[in-house]
Amino acid sequence: MSSTPRRRRSLPIPSVPDTLGIVNATQQLDGRSSRWQVHREERRRELISQSRRAVHRLGPDVSMEDIASAAGTSKSVFYRYFGDKAGLQQAVGEIVIAQMQEKILTAAKSATTAKQGLSAMVSAYLQMAETSPNVYVFVTRSTDAAGSAAAAGNALGNFFDEITAMITVPMRELLGSADSPQVMYWPTAAIGLVRSAGELWLATPASPAKPDHVAMAGLITNWLTSGILPDIAAPASPTLTQTKETA
Known part of the structure; x- marks a missing residue:
């Protein structure tokens, strides 16, 4: 009585993690983060310069609203960058x-x-x-x-x-x-x-x-x-x- 040979079960081939893709994605994120940080610092310096010109022209009692208006933006932008008037000072x-x-x-x-x-x-x-x-x-x-x-x-x-x-x-x-x-x-x-x-x-x-x-x-x-x-x-x-x- 012949016995049917038992078929070997093939083991699944382990997948190789796409480390290269992760590295590239991380580098892209880091690059975008650095560019955003540079942009944020440049924008902050620009707002400080505009604030200084507004104070020089309008006086030390100038409001945040007047400073923002002179800078061509809104108060919310200044609050986002400086927190409050003391922070801008x-x-x-x-x-x-x-x-x-x-x-x-x-x-x-x-x-x-x-x-x-x-x-x-x-x-x-x-x-x-x-x-x-x-x-x-x-x-x-x-x-x-x-x-x-x-x-x-x-x-x-x-x-x-x-x-x-x-x-x-x-x-x-x-x-x-x-x-x-x-x-x-x-x-x-x-x-x-x-x-x-x-x-x-x-x-x-x-x-x-x-x-x-x-x-x-x-x-x-x-x-x-x-x-x-x-x-x-x-x-x-x-x-x-x-x-x-x-x-």
Whole structure:
């Protein structure tokens, strides 16, 4: 009795994953993502530039709606890129700060003495603020009704912290001592004077009595390094005889 040979069952051939296709798809996605990121950054820079021009022309109280209208787009676009007005302030402020820092550092490097360096830095700060006072006020003003510091104000605070560190260097050269109280406390006090006097000068209407930014920088520098009345000696203490005669 013959037996029918049992047919072997063929095993399925395992499929080879299309790794090449996955790699290509991933590369395409990465490429599209990079292009989108570049486009988004370019669009963001464009919106910042348009916002700065709108603030310069319309004033620091300009609304987001007016800024969007000047940019030829809608408020929703600005909210998508910056979150809120404080976010836009911070973005514009970062650009302004970077430009001010570059100008101030360049001015300081061109000076031949510590005092000239201080005067050059103060002059550069005043000049940048004077170039567009509306933009300066816009990026330094808090949008919080309660008066707390907004993001842009914090950004400017960081800027003044860096300027404080910058003026410490020429002050050490001027005093010749890194451990003196003047070097420890003077730079911070100096920044307060520069900012307060500078912003008051900026808000003062133009007149023949108002100094230009170079003359104002010279005045502030003299106040910082020599005092407001350097040529007037302190009054002598009365003698015992003078005291008795007065009595």
